[in-house]
Amino acid sequence: MLMKKLKIKIVLIGHGDRIVEMKTLKKYNSEHFVINEFEKISNLPPPQKNDGFLDVVYSKDEIAKILENVKFTGIRVGIMNYSFEDNFYMHRVGNNKMCISLSKIDSILTQADISIESFIIKSIYEAFVLYKIFGTLTDNRIYEFIHRDTRGCLFDLTGDKGDVIYNTETPIICEECKAKISRHSVPVGLIDSISKGLKRIHKPWIKTTEMFIKKYPLISIVLAFIFSTLVNLLSSFIWYSFITK
Numbered sequence: 001m002l003m004k005k006l007k008i009k010i011v012l013i014g015h016g017d018r019i020v021e022m023k024t025l026k027k028y029n030s031e032h033f034v035i036n037e038f039e040k041i042s043n044l045p046p047p048q049k050n051d052g053f054l055d056v057v058y059s060k061d062e063i064a065k066i067l068e069n070v071k072f073t074g075i076r077v078g079i080m081n082y083s084f085e086d087n088f089y090m091h092r093v094g095n096n097k098m099c100i101s102l103s104k105i106d107s108i109l110t111q112a113d114i115s116i117e118s119f120i121i122k123s124i125y126e127a128f129v130l131y132k133i134f135g136t137l138t139d140n141r142i143y144e145f146i147h148r149d150t151r152g153c154l155f156d157l158t159g160d161k162g163d164v165i166y167n168t169e170t171p172i173i174c175e176e177c178k179a180k181i182s183r184h185s186v187p188v189g190l191i192d193s194i195s196k197g198l199k200r201i202h203k204p205w206i207k208t209t210e211m212f213i214k215k216y217p218l219i220s221i222v223l224a225f226i227f228s229t230l231v232n233l234l235s236s237f238i239w240y241s242f243i244t245k
Contacts, residue, residue, distance in 0.1 A: 005031070005032060005033055005034045006032065006033040006034075006074050006075060006131065007033070007034060007036055007072070007074030007075070008033050008034065008035045008036070008075050008077060008124060009035075009036075009037040009038070009039065009070070009072040009074060009075070009077065010022075010025060010035060010039070010079060011039045011040070011041060011067060011070050011076055011077065011078045011079070012038070012040040012041070012079055012080075013041050013044065013067075013078050013079065013080035013099070014041075014056075014080050014081055014082060015042070015081060016080055016081045019081060019102060019116060020102070020116055020120070021115075021116070021117055022038065024115070025117055025121070026038075028117075028121055030121075030197055031197065032125075032193070032194065032197060033074075033075075033124060033128050035124075037072065041066060041070075045062070045066070047059075047062065047082075048062060049085055055082075055083060055103075056082045056083070057082065057084070058080070058084060058085065059084070059085045060084065060085075060086075060091045060093055063078060063080075063084075063091065063099045064094055067094065070097075072096070073096075075096050075097070075098065075127055075128070075137070076094075076097045076098070077100065077120075077123075077124060078093075078098065078099035079099070079100050079120065080099065080100070080101055080102065080103075081102050081106070082101060083101055083104070084101050088101070089101050089102075089105050089158070089164065092137040092138060092142070094137065095137060095138055096131070097137065098123075098127050098137055100119075102116060104161055105119065105161060105164060108161060108162055108165065109164070109165065112169070114168050114169050118169075119164065119168045121201060122154070122167065122168050122171045122198075125154060125171070125198060125201075126154045128194075129173075129181065129194060130145070132186060132187075132190065133181065133184045133186060144180065145177055145180055147174075147176070147177075150163045150166050150167070151166075151167075151172075152166045152171065153167055153171070153172055153177055154167060154171055154172070154173055154177070154198075155177050170199075170201075171198045172198060173191060173194065173195060173198070178191050
């Protein structure tokens with residue numbers, strides 16, 4: 001299915017580049033969107049909320065104002081390492097603007113050996129689907145897609161931030177959400193192509209191997225023994241073939 005790719009602009013709010021590997025985002029290739037512009041906003045206004053704690057907390061309206069002067073025709077994705085005052089990790093703050101908070105999310109993902117970049121890309125996929133359906137990120141019908149129970153789906157509410165590991169490690173679009181998408185006017189094959197793209201969001205094979213070894217140490221030892229034995233046999237065969245020529 002050929003379609004024009006939606007342009008994505010990453011806007012770093014504050015110093016998120018200290019924990020986000022920008023090269024990974026730049027290199028990511030999707031048939032649905034292209035991350036082709038980057039901007040950083042370092043000079044931020046002081047947050048209005050001052051509860052005596054040292055952490056920096058912004059409201060949805062404050063972030064919308066910070067992003068309002070960022071010019072772009074596609075979707076503008078703000079990324080910050082500060083918290084939203086309602087403790088959500090993402091808000092849609094305009095027709096084509098959203099902001100992701102990595103506060104506490106980064107440690108949750110790190111503990112589960114899931115990359116922050118995978119989380120950002122998964123969130124962009126969510127925005128892409130909604131934007132493709134409604135032509136905006138602020139349509140109230142968007143809330144029809146969000147479900148409270150955690151299914152590993154793009155549209156999990158994930159009220160508990162710890163649940164983000166379930167729809168970031170192997171994200172899907174659940175059957176109910178597929179049915180809801182199908183009720184709207186979308187390109188033929190969109191759901192299948194997005195599902196295919198989501199399968200590319202996974203842990204690096206090195207991390208997967210490490211987790212397998214930790215979970216199944218005895219099986220890992222047996223497999224390592226079998227592999228090393230086969231390598232030795234193959235090496236001996238090659239050596240024997242070489243000296244007998």
